[in-house]
Amino acid sequence: MKKIMKHPYSQFILLGLVLLTLPYLAEAGAIRNSTVTVIGTTIIYTIAALGLNVLLGFSGLISLGTAGFMGLAAYISAYVTETMALPFELAVLAAIVIPTLLGILVGILSLKFEGIYLGIATLVVAEIFREIFINVTSFTGGATGALAGRPELFGTFRLDRIQTYYLIVVVMVLIFILIHNLTKGHLGRALNAMRGSEAAAQAMGVNIFKYRLIAFGIATVLASVSGVLYVHYVGLSYPTTWNLMLSLDFLAIIVVGGFRSIFGTFIGSFIIFAMSELFLKPIPALANITPLVKGILIIIFILYYPNGLANIKHQVSHWLARRKGKRDAFGQTKTEKKNLTRAEVRENDTV
Amino acid sequence: MTPSKTKELALKIEDVSIAFGGLKAVDDLSFAIERHEIFGLIGPNGAGKTTIFNCITQFYKADSGRIHFVNAKGKETNLMDLNVHEIIDEGIVRTFQNVELIRELSIMDNVLIGAHHVMKQPLLGQLFNRKAIRQDEADSREKAEKILAFLDIAHLKDLIAGSQPYGVQKKVEIARTLMSDPELIILDEPAAGLNDTETKELALRIKQIRETYQTTILLVEHDMRLVMDICDHICAISFGKRIAVGTPKEIQSNPEVQKAYLGEEGELE
Numbered sequence A: 001m002k003k004i005m006k007h008p009y010s011q012f013i014l015l016g017l018v019l020l021t022l023p024y025l026a027e028a029g030a031i032r033n034s035t036v037t038v039i040g041t042t043i044i045y046t047i048a049a050l051g052l053n054v055l056l057g058f059s060g061l062i063s064l065g066t067a068g069f070m071g072l073a074a075y076i077s078a079y080v081t082e083t084m085a086l087p088f089e090l091a092v093l094a095a096i097v098i099p100t101l102l103g104i105l106v107g108i109l110s111l112k113f114e115g116i117y118l119g120i121a122t123l124v125v126a127e128i129f130r131e132i133f134i135n136v137t138s139f140t141g142g143a144t145g146a147l148a149g150r151p152e153l154f155g156t157f158r159l160d161r162i163q164t165y166y167l168i169v170v171v172m173v174l175i176f177i178l179i180h181n182l183t184k185g186h187l188g189r190a191l192n193a194m195r196g197s198e199a200a201a202q203a204m205g206v207n208i209f210k211y212r213l214i215a216f217g218i219a220t221v222l223a224s225v226s227g228v229l230y231v232h233y234v235g236l237s238y239p240t241t242w243n244l245m246l247s248l249d250f251l252a253i254i255v256v257g258g259f260r261s262i263f264g265t266f267i268g269s270f271i272i273f274a275m276s277e278l279f280l281k282p283i284p285a286l287a288n289i290t291p292l293v294k295g296i297l298i299i300i301f302i303l304y305y306p307n308g309l310a311n312i313k314h315q316v317s318h319w320l321a322r323r324k325g326k327r328d329a330f331g332q333t334k335t336e337k338k339n340l341t342r343a344e345v346r347e348n349d350t351v
Numbered sequence B: 001m002t003p004s005k006t007k008e009l010a011l012k013i014e015d016v017s018i019a020f021g022g023l024k025a026v027d028d029l030s031f032a033i034e035r036h037e038i039f040g041l042i043g044p045n046g047a048g049k050t051t052i053f054n055c056i057t058q059f060y061k062a063d064s065g066r067i068h069f070v071n072a073k074g075k076e077t078n079l080m081d082l083n084v085h086e087i088i089d090e091g092i093v094r095t096f097q098n099v100e101l102i103r104e105l106s107i108m109d110n111v112l113i114g115a116h117h118v119m120k121q122p123l124l125g126q127l128f129n130r131k132a133i134r135q136d137e138a139d140s141r142e143k144a145e146k147i148l149a150f151l152d153i154a155h156l157k158d159l160i161a162g163s164q165p166y167g168v169q170k171k172v173e174i175a176r177t178l179m180s181d182p183e184l185i186i187l188d189e190p191a192a193g194l195n196d197t198e199t200k201e202l203a204l205r206i207k208q209i210r211e212t213y214q215t216t217i218l219l220v221e222h223d224m225r226l227v228m229d230i231c232d233h234i235c236a237i238s239f240g241k242r243i244a245v246g247t248p249k250e251i252q253s254n255p256e257v258q259k260a261y262l263g264e265e266g267e268l269e
């Protein structure tokens, strides 16, 4: 049993099950309905942030365009289902394929622009998208926004708010499992190598061009899935939503949650998004300092916890082990030392 | 180069030149390496040794000249036609003068990267973690463990590469090359930063690698004792130009080589 629970799949599924209980808790009056909505949105943001984590955490490629791609997918899905009145499944397909192709094009850009210049290039792309969101009103509804209904599966089952929430949780668990599969082995190593030492990666046969495109492809697929879920859960899409602030939030999520950590991305998303929605914004005095709190969090994590929250539990266990060791007269220094380095290894788990 | 009858050619460098700005880092350099030999490239700092390695492995494109590799099956390839990441497919793998590891990864994962080009893992198969993929991973891990055991660092496999002492990191880099089923291993200063004991072990290992893994080895090294001890042939260069090629004995007694090394740390003894 313990072994089964150690398997990442089980942990992802367990997290999913816990999240599935929230609507019942709301019905029972234990939590507010709005809390469920906030958590649903948090999960949606987690998915896009996980894409950015594959890009930045694994591959070392920066993007400030996540929100732009997410928005593009949201508008496409809204347009295909509402204006064109085509099936939801078709909308999902279009809303993933089109942004992803564009995302892969940006991947080609990444061969020309390195580091901060890539950040700026992706930002420019996202700003172009935003101009389209504002100005091409026949497609986006302009400043009034685009409306979208809840998902209608196979043209028959129209999901309600809570069922859509369930769908979001299921999609999250599936994505966690698939991304875990992709990053724990061959592809993950190639992306890590590309980030850690481009020279070594190339000498070992990693085609930088190919893997940059794959990294951008994965990031945009996840941003697109996130955008689709968003528009059909929230019900509308405004141009102002898809701005640089949101892209920076995704960055903050990774910094706080932990590079290359799937659970960390979820935790980071919870802290950056849900905490402020649930605890800061309801209190008028604190509502305005939300960006400040985020900023301080980012600074604290970059300076003191560069591996993010995902790894703090290891640091806590180090600390406990060390305290225990001090009390031992014969100090199990050796096993302790071993534990320490083992724990360091775990810092790189993608779980 | 001393002619020998039964030996076949593995790598042929002909009239290779490359310049950076006005500086000719490699100047009309030629030498040839036989299959299964240990070939040393020596020369003072800045002589162009790393640069010629970079030309062979296509990190740099030589301005002129020819670089041909003949694999074990006798197929001849013009390396200059290849991209940098295609070199390993020919069976040529290298280490770096300043160890290039993925610091945050475990030693095991670093070594596994060496098998990148051998592993045929389609993206969809990985996505769904199919049986063939799991098998491939398990096989590669087993192979990596054997290599790590051969280098006496199997017990460290789960530790973070970046936090290991330099000597271990250098071994990890060598382990990574072995993981790729190499025919030609190119080592850039493998003994730099190692102490005496470690250097002695390295000499032994390099000879063992040649036998166990049936490879040709090309190395740059400043430790003259190591070079003279393990190399079959040596090429000495200075300012990108070849000054002598021959057996360790011939190189040691060559007046040109002595002159180039005068006042150098790695003086010939």
Ligand SMILES: Nc1ncnc2c1ncn2[C@@H]1O[C@H](COP(=O)(O)OP(=O)(O)O)[C@@H](O)[C@H]1O
Binding pocket: B020, B023, B025, B043, B044, B045, B046, B047, B048, B049, B050, B051, B052
């Ligand atoms: N990418 C480069 N750009 C400019 N100069 C270079 C480059 N690579 C090597 N050089 C120059 O070429 C010369 C040979 O360098 P190198 O091959 O590293 O010498 P070494 O024999 O010590 O390995 C040096 O003068 C070095 O500064």
Ligand SMILES: [Mg+2]
Binding pocket: B049, B050, B051, B097
């Ligand atoms: Mg050098």
